[in-house]
Structure formats: C-alpha cells, structure tokens
Amino acid sequence: MNRGLKSVIMMYRRDLFSWIYLPWMIMLSSFVVNLIIATSMQEEFTTGGLLSIFIYIYIVGLVTVNQTFSFALSLCISRRDYFAGSSLAIVVIALFHALLMTIVASIEKAVGSWGGMNFFVLPDTSDGPAWQTFFVFFIALLLMFFIGFASSSLSRRFGKKGNFILYGGAFVLGGGLTTIASLRGWWTPMYEWFIDLQPTLAGIMSVLLVFSAVLALLSWLMLRRSAVRA
C-alpha cells in the first residue's frame, strides 16, 4: 500500500467517533426511546429507528468530500489515492456496522422482540437468515454512503451550477413524466410490469449494489477533474 493511500485511510481512522461510535449512539438513543414507549403499549410494533444509521451514513457521505478532499489534495495526495482510500474505508466501515447490526438482529430474532418492540428485524428485509440480513444491511449502507458521496463530488466538480442543473433538471423531468404517466394512465401497467418481474430481495439488492458501483464510478470521474482553489 502506498503512502498516499495509507494516509487517506489514516484520516478516517483518526475520526472513529464520527464513523463508528456516533451512528450507534444515535440509533441506540432511538432504541431506548422506543423501548420506553413499548412498555406502555399492548400490541407488538416495528419502529423505524433503524433508518437513523442509513440516514446518518448518507449525511457523512455528503459532508466527507468537503471535509477531506481539499485537505488530502493540499497534502499532495493524488486524487486516485483519495478516492481509493475513501472507498476502502467506507467498505470496512459498512462491513463493521452491518456485522454488528446482524448480530443484534439475530439476538432480536432469537428472543422474539424487545418487550413487544421490533427494532433490527424488519419484515421482508432483515427477517431471513443471518447472511442475508448481513448483505441487506451492507449493501444499503454502501448505497446510502455513495449517494451522499456522489452528490458532494458533483458540488466539488461543478459547484452550485451543477447541483442546480441536476436537481432542477430532475424536478422538471420527474414532474413532467409523472404528469404524462397520470394523464395517459400508465401507472397500472407499470405496477403490473413490476409485479410480473417477481422481484426478489436478492434481485433488488443486486440492482442496488450495481447502482452503488455506478455512483462510485461517477464520483471518481468527477473528482478526477476537481480542483482545489486556494
């Protein structure tokens, strides 16, 4: 491993609080609040508290380029090493979180629920075998990170103008298409087409994994041509 790559990984290692501890602190505080609510409820329920870690990882993906890209470049680290080091770091971080979440989910499955509350076991996603749950968590974390990372790479490369065109364009295009779809009555055929595909969890996860890889590739292509103005 070359020095530039090692240094980028070191940058992430020096901030374990943001990458490892804080998301669990947020998630566990949600867990505790829900546990208190569970004691006063009669029927079983599933919380959405697990989402907090995915939203958190999206946000750190969003801010990390701002925090570390210009810093790494000013240390004369190549863009390639920055990208490779960041990607490697997030894979390890996602592996760690996914593993821990899978362990806790397995415990939850074994005991049934936490006083009537389901937190880590979600129907049709993390209620299968442990290996499946692990991959669901891992891929979802990776995807959330790279959505944020690609978005901030876009800001790095094209500035405000880039964001305006992307989100403005998506809004206009999306609005136009949904209007046309409603007017022409395309929704029902689209829904039927999707059901006809008989989507499986494995299939959806594979698509999301590919989508993450595409976002990573786009991020790299944008960072490659990004400058740091003094």
Place this chain on the structure above:
Amino acid sequence: MSVNMSSNNKGAGVMSQNQHAAAMETIRLTKTYADQQALDGVSMRLEANRIHGLLGRNGAGKTTLMSIATAQLFATSGEVRIFGQNPYENREALSRICFIKESQRYPEVFNVNDMLAVASTLYPNWDAAFADRLVEEFRLPRRKKIKGFSRGMLSSVGIIIGLASRAELTLFDEPYLGLDAVARGLFYDRLIEDYAEHPRTIVLSTHLIDEVSRLLEEIHLIDGGRLLLHEDTDSLRQRAYTVTGPTAKVNAFIASRRSLKCEALGGSAQAALLASSPTEQAEAKAAGLDTAPLPLQQLIVYLTGQKESDREGLA
C-alpha cells in the same frame, strides 16, 4: 533497517547527480478565471537544493502558481514539471512535495496529534522527534481541536509539518501570518539549521520581505501574474542602491540609467536605482554623489509599485 539504509543511499546518489536539476519548472503557465488573469505566461525554473523566495504583492499569483505546481489547480495553458515530471495524478512526483498553504483548512475533528499521525504516514522523510521538539518550542496544545486555533497557532502547525516533512521540495505560502516576532525568529532559525543538515529545495512565498531576505538564495518576483524578475539574492543586493546629492546632479545621473524612484527634498534629492553594470556605483561616486545600498524590501516595493509601462524589459 538495511533496506532503509540502501534506499537512502540511492536517494542521495540520485540527488548529487541532479545537483543542478530543476526541482520545479513552469513553461508559459497561464491561469485564467472568468473575471481575471491570475497567471500570464509564467516560465520559471527553481534550481534544486536552494532556498527560493517567491515574492510579490497580495494577489500577484503566488498561491495560484504553487497550487498548479502541486496539481491542486488546473492550468489554463502551459506546463509544470516537478523534478522533471508532470505532477497531475503522479504519485512519484507528488510524494516529494510538501505544500504549506496559508489558507489551509483541517478536518473538523483534527487536533495536532491527528495531524502529526497523518503527516508521519505520508512523508517518506518525516522526522517525528524533530516534530515533537517543534510542537514544544511553538507551545502548541496537542489535544485541542485545530479548528479553534488562532491565526498564529495555525501558522505554527503548518511550519511544523513543513519543516519535519523534510520533503525534497517544500513550499511555504505566507507561513508566518499571525506569528509574533519570537515565533518568527524560531521559524527562521530552525529552517536554516535543518536546511544546513538536510539540504533540500525550499520555497518561501511572502509579501513581507525584510525578515526573510537574509534566508533567500534566489529571488523570483511575481507581479500581476507575470514573472518580473529572477536573480540571485546577493547579486540583486549588489545591484540595488541609492544616490543622494544636489537635485541637479542626481537628475543628470539618473537620466541615462534605470531609476526606480526619485524624491527631491529642498535642494537635494535621493534616487533608488538598479545598476545595469558593476561600475555604476563607482560612476555615481565620481559624479560627486553619495551612494548607499538599497534594502531588498524597498527595492521590491519600488518594483511592484510601478506602473505597467515603466517596467518593460526588467525580467
């Protein structure tokens, strides 16, 4: 250990072969922003193993030049060579540079210890003991977040990294903003000592010339995005002088020579000149004028304070 030794020896061998190689070279480097021309065809060569002064007023293009040289910014046209190589995405070339930027920002959570850990991983010639000594001398808190540092403390962080990195090409961009006289003195002393023990190429970019001029071996003066002058510091010092005497005599003397500034006070006048020939100052004495050396700081002020039309053909 033996592997380390041999690689060091190899490094030294390469260095002595390339004693007169350029550490950094730019060829007609131009950078244009939408609203301004930051660099306008700068061709310069920084010889290896010397201390270079990159001088010029604020906004002259010094930081832009160094940002392009370290592949952080893209040039509009022209080329950059670091030890003969294009630095863009070039690990080999980039690993030999340390660039300390005045406006450097650090990750929010970083303290001095974090920064030293990253630097020791990054720089091949990093001297941890030297860095620790400098942290003590500059009295930096190790565990306080850098985000909350004062201007002077931020400058100290940069200086410590820059010195202890012992990078073959170390660029300091306005390194001592906010530092008091004691800390600045400390920086100059440690720089000279360490440079003597570990020769390397050092670039000091600044608009405060008086204090550093004694450190500089070569001066590159940039103004309005152009290289105005490149000269050995000693030779420049010898060329810059003032003449004092009766106004008429002074005017007669400077009429055919390159005068930078002339001030009359009562019946006498003083003019600042940049000599074109080694005998010029003797000629002034023969003409009955008093001569005195002109401080570099003053010379630079006169040169960069001039109007566009007055400084043709200086470089």
